[in-house]
Amino acid sequence: MNKVMNLNIGGIVFNVDDDAFEKLKKYLKGINKHFSNSTGGEEIIIDIEARIAELFQKKLSNKKEVITLEDVVDVISIMGNPSDFEDDNESYFDDKNIKQVGRKRLFRDMDNRMIGGVCSGLGAFFQVDIVWFRLAFVIATLSGLSILAYLILWIIIPPAITISEKLEMQGEPVNISNIEKSIRDEMSGLRDKLDDLASQARNQFRKKN
Amino acid sequence: MKLEKTKAQMKKGVLELCILSIISDKEAYTSNILEALQNAELLVVEGTLYPLLTRLKNDGLLSYRWEESTSGPPRKYYSLTVHGNEIMESLKGNWIQFSDSVNSLINLKSTGNE
Numbered sequence: 001m002n003k004v005m006n007l008n009i010g011g012i013v014f015n016v017d018d019d020a021f022e023k024l025k026k027y028l029k030g031i032n033k034h035f036s037n038s039t040g041g042e043e044i045i046i047d048i049e050a051r052i053a054e055l056f057q058k059k060l061s062n063k064k065e066v067i068t069l070e071d072v073v074d075v076i077s078i079m080g081n082p083s084d085f086e087d088d089n090e091s092y093f094d095d096k097n098i099k100q101v102g103r104k105r106l107f108r109d110m111d112n113r114m115i116g117g118v119c120s121g122l123g124a125f126f127q128v129d130i131v132w133f134r135l136a137f138v139i140a141t142l143s144g145l146s147i148l149a150y151l152i153l154w155i156i157i158p159p160a161i162t163i164s165e166k167l168e169m170q171g172e173p174v175n176i177s178n179i180e181k182s183i184r185d186e187m188s189g190l191r192d193k194l195d196d197l198a199s200q201a202r203n204q205f206r207k208k209n
Numbered sequence: 210m211k212l213e214k215t216k217a218q219m220k221k222g223v224l225e226l227c228i229l230s231i232i233s234d235k236e237a238y239t240s241n242i243l244e245a246l247q248n249a250e251l252l253v254v255e256g257t258l259y260p261l262l263t264r265l266k267n268d269g270l271l272s273y274r275w276e277e278s279t280s281g282p283p284r285k286y287y288s289l290t291v292h293g294n295e296i297m298e299s300l301k302g303n304w305i306q307f308s309d310s311v312n313s314l315i316n317l318k319s320t321g322n323e
Contacts, residue, residue, distance in 0.1 A: 010282040011282050012281065031256075035260070038260070039263075039264070039267060040260075040263040040264065043263050044259045044260050047239070047259045047262070047263070048256060048259050050281075050282040050283075051239065051255065051259070053281060053282050054240070054282060057280060057281050078254070078255055079254060079255050079256045080253065080256040080257065081254075081256075082256070084256060085254070085257045085259075085260055
């Protein structure tokens, strides 16, 4: 007969034999790994363990006191493998939950710059209105330090040039849909500029006539 | 496999509405919900339910209270919040409209005779 050991699942202690223990350990590890990074993951794991404990208890009786490999296999077939519950994280309610936060990096914001894009970059990084950084630099100029500080920041902070750098500057995850969105934004910006040019040209033309 | 996947996706689409409806009838404990869903053949493996319940709770659609159990771990009894009820009603209306139009599209008369 297999060695029997005590195992605490969902706050209840079970006698589990060796094979069953190994199988269960592997299963729970898989579940932990699957949910450890998702929203409310810890709670999901606790719920699942509680349910496993409940299913185990149904299998035990006066005659049967030890959970065997067979029981574990059966319970796993009821619960399903982590890969089976994969897709359910995405649904129409949880836009706010699955909103990923991308890695945020400090860049100089070349699209909104006055001089070198240092203040606009700082604004994007700290999500503070750029005006406050500009104001701070202007006021600090009176003390004479800020021009040097600005130059140093200008040198050490890289400019955001590529789309993925711009997304990282805003803290948006770099993925296809975001890249697509930025390209669309840029294109519409370009169109606005072209429209401006066109209307300017028209005005010029009218003046001439 | 493709056929199974399509069927699974159909089920998945209505799963949340079904869970909300089960809970709206009366306060339900996970096993009650599981049983109802399995009777309706809406759930293949139980594990699917837990992430869903947690998400619905985090979205403020469900709330729960703990109840001690003599035969096992403490149980979570779920109930619908006001917000959850609103969502359920809205989904229900949508489902009725949707199923009607799909039924008429595929020539199934819900009344059974012409």
